[in-house]
Amino acid sequence: MSWWDIFRKSEDSRSYVREFLEKSKVKIPAIRRLDQLRFVVLDTETTGLDPTKDHILSFGAVKIENSKILVKSSMELYPESSRKIGKSAEIHGITQVPNPVRQEEFTKTILQYIGNSILVGQHIHFDKAMLEKITGIPSMPTITIDTANLALRLEKGPQAQWNQVAQKDYSLDSLCERFGIKADDRHTASGDAFLTAQLFLKLLKLAESKGILTYGELLKTY
Numbered sequence: 001m002s003w004w005d006i007f008r009k010s011e012d013s014r015s016y017v018r019e020f021l022e023k024s025k026v027k028i029p030a031i032r033r034l035d036q037l038r039f040v041v042l043d044t045e046t047t048g049l050d051p052t053k054d055h056i057l058s059f060g061a062v063k064i065e066n067s068k069i070l071v072k073s074s075m076e077l078y079p080e081s082s083r084k085i086g087k088s089a090e091i092h093g094i095t096q097v098p099n100p101v102r103q104e105e106f107t108k109t110i111l112q113y114i115g116n117s118i119l120v121g122q123h124i125h126f127d128k129a130m131l132e133k134i135t136g137i138p139s140m141p142t143i144t145i146d147t148a149n150l151a152l153r154l155e156k157g158p159q160a161q162w163n164q165v166a167q168k169d170y171s172l173d174s175l176c177e178r179f180g181i182k183a184d185d186r187h188t189a190s191g192d193a194f195l196t197a198q199l200f201l202k203l204l205k206l207a208e209s210k211g212i213l214t215y216g217e218l219l220k221t222y
Contacts, residue, residue: 016108017137023116024141030216034204037215039064039145040117041200043192044127047081051129055081059110060189062197063117067204069197075113076190079106079134107135119144122172122196147199150222151175154206158221175199 028037042061048054056079063073080100101109110131121127124146132140148170152160168174176183176195179202183195212221 016111017135020111020114021137021141026116028118028143028215030214030219032215033213034208034215034218035067038115038117039120039197039200040114041120041193041197042124042127043121043189043196044130045189046130049126051126051133054130055079056130056134057081058189059106060191060193061110061113062190062193064120064197064200067201069194069201074190074194075109076188077101077106077109079103103134111135114142116142118142120147120196120200122147122175122192122199145200145218145222147172147175147196147203150203150207151199153221154203154210172196172199179203 040061040063042059044056044060045058046054046056058076058078060076061074063070078100080103119128119142121144124144128140128142128144132138152162152165152170156165172192172195173183173186175181176199179199181195181198181202184191186192186195207218207221212218
């Protein structure tokens with residue numbers, strides 16, 4: 001067993017990690033209405049696109065409850081990182097980490113913030129992989145919804161495949177334009193999380209118009 005494996009094992013024994021994992025075991029009833037679900041919409045800005053090598057520079061998130069964005073719940077954190085920012089600064093504009101938070105405190109804060117909410121994001125699987133790395137929780141059990149995938153299936157049908165469409169049509173910018181969302185504050189974690197939250201509510205409205213009214217029905221579509 002490597003030093004890193006030992007470290008991750010010890011991290012998982014901490015009380016706030018155990019609490020998060022216990023909350024994640026609670027199953028959401030398939031018949032629960034969409035407006036009764038709790039979501040955390042998030043985004044990360046990173047040093048690159050390889051979760052095995054790159055680090056999170058900033059984490060932004062906002063909660064959705066009762067089909068409303070809880071603006072006051074918005075958060076943005078900058079975890080400590082030893083990795084150089086490099087060329088990724090050309091995209092997100094972060095040249096140095098302001099007010100960095102120790103990684104242990106970052107992990108505790110975001111796990112308590114997420115709780116047993118459903119995670120939502122544009123290309124959420126990348127963000128989830130980055131969170132798994134920094135928290136030391138392999139295969140986080142949290143349910144996730146990718147807004148790009150959801151938009152594809154709602155517009156083209158549940159059997160739609162990415163090789164059947166132009167992927168650029170399902171970028172955050174393209175989707176915001178298509179759904180009438182003004183794309184302000186792009187390429188900041190908190191800004192992109194807020195845009196994605198607005199997009200997600202639009203997608204839920206589209207789902208409802210197609211007769212998708214419950215959590216179980218949404219998962220079948222997704």
